[in-house]
Amino acid sequence: MTRFMKTYAAALSAVICGTIAFSTNAAANESYTVEAGDSLWTIAVDEGVSVQDLQNLNGLSNDEIHPGTQLALPETITNEERDLLAQLVHAEAVGEPYAGKVAVATVVLNRVNDNDFPDSIRGVVYDVTPSGHYAFSPVLDDSIYAQADADSYQAVDEALAFEGQGQGSLFFYNPETAENNWNATRTETITIGSHVFSK
Template sequence: MKKLIAISTAAVALLAGTGFDAQAAGSHKVKSGESLWNIGKTYGVSVKEMQKLNDKNNHLIFPGEALQLPEKVSKDDKELLARLVHAESKGEPYEGKVAVATVVLNRVDSEQFPDSIKDVVYETSAGGIYQFSPVGNGQIDKAADEEALKAVEEAIAFRGDGNNSLYFFNPDKTSDEWIRTRKVTKTIGNHVFAQ
């Protein structure tokens, strides 16, 4: 996930109507009043990855500064992730929806799991059972709501931060004992998040 964007972010920004313009492919010229957070959300990239790519150990940026941008998450992957979040997190607080999306992104970044959002979402266990129940029961095919889409954008911008959770479960809906042995990082709503 450390590759530079291969397409011109200027064209993407103009097509998206964001008003942002890039100096060159994979870069952004900072304007007055901008923050790494809003640049990350605009381009759909991780703030932490932007900091790393630009050798920044803090959030300070200055007007006129050219920032290199990390690889962005594709529209298709965002939509797939939002559908998973929607299916897994109906009735859960917004923070929990962001955390569910973050688990998938953490798995992509982990050596223990596949290297793409699509491959993580559709991964099966040794017994052929999908890792996420909405994939197996067809709920993944239902459209995501706006809150799930927003949660995915926030999770992408915060990518690499947090408690490194790789799992989540609802203790009232699972009898799996193995998942209960994992180190709990946080409980949000009905979901327990763990490493």
Template sequence: MKNVKKLLVVSTIALSLFGFNTQSKAASNHVVKSGETYWIIAKNFGVSANSIKSANKLTSNMLYTGQTLTIPASTISAADKDLMARLVSAEAKGEPYAGKVAVATVILNRLDNADFPDSIKAVIYQKDSGYYAFTPVQNGTINNAADADSKKAVTEAIASRGLSQGSLYFYNPKTSTSDWILSRQVTTKIGNHTFAK
């Protein structure tokens, strides 16, 4: 009995330390409460607002208290969220919160783009000409634990998935040595990073 209690305590602590909402992967229903928006519901369930609209065949941004929505199954695992958060934490250390969300959005935009790999892990660990696409993978800082803001930024990027300006790249213009990246169309600038597609 002691071993069962220890296992239960350790499992509970592990889930609480992980820091991500671990909603079930199966589709479920949700009754809209007063003040809720698609974005709030999406964040709570770890899915995109667009996927909720699509699953319910809705085009309006209006929600009504008491309305029942089908919440689609999450397509991003807790392990992938953690990997994204660790990359965001390493790439956007010292950057504003909006920059952290934008870095997470780049990962999701690459996942949704046919020119990039079709899994989060493959996007993050993509290699070209002997170099990884992301510096923290190259230098190992991706192996450090993510901070709370980076975890929150990943959740926000997932909820907003499909609503961005389509950024596929980001760089620091003060330190970048690539002429190619400077030729890409700039979508926005946040902190020290320039985002482009």
């Protein structure tokens, strides 16, 4: 876990409800040269970094960028963490709308930044609840080990790019299949498809 990941606690857009503080493909202190047609959003998604962190790191007060500008890139999560998160998204959100896939990724990233959860993606994914169960059912039934599809990887990258723009969801559940009503006692942030997200 990098200092960056531990320092920043952020939030995902209200549309997909959560917080993030990571990126996936660039190493710390790498840079990116802005090309014609680029926006901070497209750079953030392509590089797996937060739009807000791009702005903060480069002293930008708005979204305006120009071709030829060198942008420093924020620190990143590893490719292994990205793979694991995409596998969880794939297993948890198969058949769900794309926004729901982004929201599932966001929940994991939010937990990494929350003091009540482990401080790494792997730690969160394999976390065990106080009742002794895995926090995510795909870990229990081994569906997490299936190959993630392209949508799941894209959802992870978009979740990473939304850092600082939302409500901080930490939980999700399907009220039709949930075995207990514990999640229903949380503050609901949004419903996407069959999943209710909460904090």
